Amino acid sequence: MAQKIINKISEPFILEGNETFIGASIGITLYPDDASDADDLIRNADMAMYRAKDAGRNDYRFFTFTMNEQVFERMQLEKDMRAGLERNEFFLEYQPIVDTVNEQTVHAEALVRWQHPEHGLIPPDRFISLAEESGLINQLGWWVLENACAQAKQWSLNGYPVGISVNLSSRQIKAGLSSEKIVTMLNEVGLEPTLLTLEITEGLLLDDTEETLLWLNTIKQTGVKLSVDDFGTGFSSLSYLKRFPVNIIKIDKGFVQDVTHDHDDATLVKAIIGLAESFNINVVAEGVETEGQLKFLRQHNCDMIQGFYYSRPLAAENLLGYLKQGAAA
Structure with missing residues (x-):
């Protein structure tokens, strides 16, 4: 279904007389396996969508719990980098x-x-x-x-x-x-x-x-x-x-x-x-x-x-x- 959506959105259309193209990146999360409330589901789907974008866009990804770990690592690395600039670690x-x-x-x-x-x-x-x-x-x-x-x-x-x-x-x-x-x-x-x-x-x-x-x-x-x-x-x-x-x-x-x-x-x-x-x-x-x-x-x-x-x-x-x-x- 995700691929069908991407294919449909990717079809050219006319906008103010010009042929126009857009694409879509899709993140998918599943209830109840991945989360039990709407906020966490939305957050997980958002994480999966950005992973699809990182993979080259116009693609879809399912949420995995390793994404949570990777996001935490990146957040920690960014925090460390800010501190490192202050502490002259570079x-x-x-x-x-x-x-x-x-x-x-x-x-x-x-x-x-x-x-x-x-x-x-x-x-x-x-x-x-x-x-x-x-x-x-x-x-x-x-x-x-x-x-x-x-x-x-x-x-x-x-x-x-x-x-x-x-x-x-x-x-x-x-x-x-x-x-x-x-x-x-x-x-x-x-x-x-x-x-x-x-x-x-x-x-x-x-x-x-x-x-x-x-x-x-x-x-x-x-x-x-x-x-x-x-x-x-x-x-x-x-x-x-x-x-x-x-x-x-x-x-x-x-x-x-x-x-x-x-x-x-x-x-x-x-x-x-x-x-x-x-x-x-x-x-x-x-x-x-x-x-x-x-x-x-x-x-x-x-x-x-x-x-x-x-x-x-x-x-x-x-x-x-x-x-x-x-x-x-």
């Missing part, structure tokens, strides 16, 4: 981004980590999505941006003016993160705008709204660079490379890891590099781990690489040592 590591020609570190990507007092190191894939859903990404994202820029200034004072790359959530932009606020912060820490690169996702560009274009252009006017992260993993509309002021695209590691033995991945990576070159956009290949991958990327004029081949993410003081070693070499 810290940054930095992964070098290396020029493929002279093998010098030209940027470092700031990566946020969470050292939980009870559960130890919590991986980003557990808390970043929760931060986005809860709205905590605005506070966490600003903390990352401010501290990464301050750290880049310290490297510069030590004689190593390395650029810093920081991931930016589209939710931060929609919440009002302005170019003026970023410039004010850069002035306060004393970092040149040209040393900051903001990494955004393809999803933001695919929105293709005038508001997005205006925001991107105001950022570019400050001198801050823009990078498209995990390029090729979304439903790319290549026209946005012409429309939007992008300086760098990063090829997702999923394509890079098999370039030496997968013809399709090799062809795709070569095409991305060629496309970027035609638009005068620099390319970073992520997830480089082997000599063969590096050789392939050099042969096809990839500008920069990032990955374990050169270095894992490092603490700030260890990255400074890495920079000194590179300069000596």
